[in-house]
Amino acid sequence: MLNITDLHVSYGSIEIIHGISLEVRQGECVALIGANGAGKSSTLKAICGLVPAAMGTIMLEGRDITNQSGHSIVKAGITMCPEGRQVFPQMTTLQNLKMGAYTRRDAEQASDIEEMMDMFPILRDRASQAAGTLSGGEQEMLAIARALMARPKLCIFDEPSLGLAPKIVAEVGETIKRIKEMGKTILLVEQNSAMALRLADRAYLFEAGEIVLSGTGEELQSHPSVAKAYLGH
Numbered sequence: 567m568l569n570i571t572d573l574h575v576s577y578g579s580i581e582i583i584h585g586i587s588l589e590v591r592q593g594e595c596v597a598l599i600g601a602n603g604a605g606k607s608s609t610l611k612a613i614c615g616l617v618p619a620a621m622g623t624i625m626l627e628g629r630d631i632t633n634q635s636g637h638s639i640v641k642a643g644i645t646m647c648p649e650g651r652q653v654f655p656q657m658t659t660l661q662n663l664k665m666g667a668y669t670r671r672d673a674e675q676a677s678d679i680e681e682m683m684d685m686f687p688i689l690r691d692r693a694s695q696a697a698g699t700l701s702g703g704e705q706e707m708l709a710i711a712r713a714l715m716a717r718p719k720l721c722i723f724d725e726p727s728l729g730l731a732p733k734i735v736a737e738v739g740e741t742i743k744r745i746k747e748m749g750k751t752i753l754l755v756e757q758n759s760a761m762a763l764r765l766a767d768r769a770y771l772f773e774a775g776e777i778v779l780s781g782t783g784e785e786l787q788s789h790p791s792v793a794k795a796y797l798g799h
């Protein structure tokens with residue numbers, strides 16, 4: 567579904583992604599893991615049109631989306647659930663959900679909102695509450711539900727567990743599993759490598775702007791250098 571070939575990303579004159587290639591197939595959950603600063607977020611931003619690709623191609627279902635605007639990439643079928651949730655704090659939970667569907671012009675928004683509230687009952691309880699007053703875990707659920715409101719083909723999660731209590735992290739993991747079971751295709755970036763590799767069908771290990779290892783979640787979990795450097799055993 568998503569094919570990235572020889573992607574290079576630079577900030578000013580400094581290149582930080584040095585020609586990576588990866589793919590995400592229909593229905594897969596693919597994780598990008600690696601240390602802080604390895605280039606995972608920059609890769610996601612390039613996919614979403616938030617930073618330019620200096621070189622290389624990004625294809626979605628055979629269509630070249632390299633360096634298109636963020637808006638047209640959402641329309642093409644990719645939504646990102648950003649690091650730090652970034653809900654609209656002054657807007658209510660309901661208004662945030664509606665914002666997730668802004669690229670759609672169909673009559674099914676109301677039923678999708680119902681579906682999201684069935685999936686995340688806490689959002690129904692908080693429907694008229696300003697999103698900024700929700701707990702971290704509730705905001706994460708809202709950010710995920712808002713991303714799903716666009717009915718994406720590919721759902722990107724950037725550090726969904728960041729800053730959340732362990733119990734909530736487990737809930738977020740369960741939620742991502744459910745989204746995969748709904749048939750969505752998922753690209754996941756996580757500092758929590760153990761969680762990411764448990765959820766992922768396949769994963770790529772980033773180091774200093776390059777992909778140094780790839781394989782199934784299980785293969786990477788048991789790879790000695792991953793186990794030692796990223797899983798702490």
Ligand SMILES: Nc1ncnc2c1ncn2[C@@H]1O[C@H](COP(=O)(O)OP(=O)(O)OP(=O)(O)O)[C@@H](O)[C@H]1O
Pocket residue numbers: 577582600601602603604605606607608609757772
């Ligand atoms: N806007 C920016 N301007 C300049 N350099 C940047 C910018 N954003 C990121 N970088 C640099 O690019 C490199 C890759 O950062 P990136 O955020 O992609 O890594 P990461 O693997 O996602 O790490 P993290 O988990 O900390 O987000 C780092 O050296 C970072 O300092």
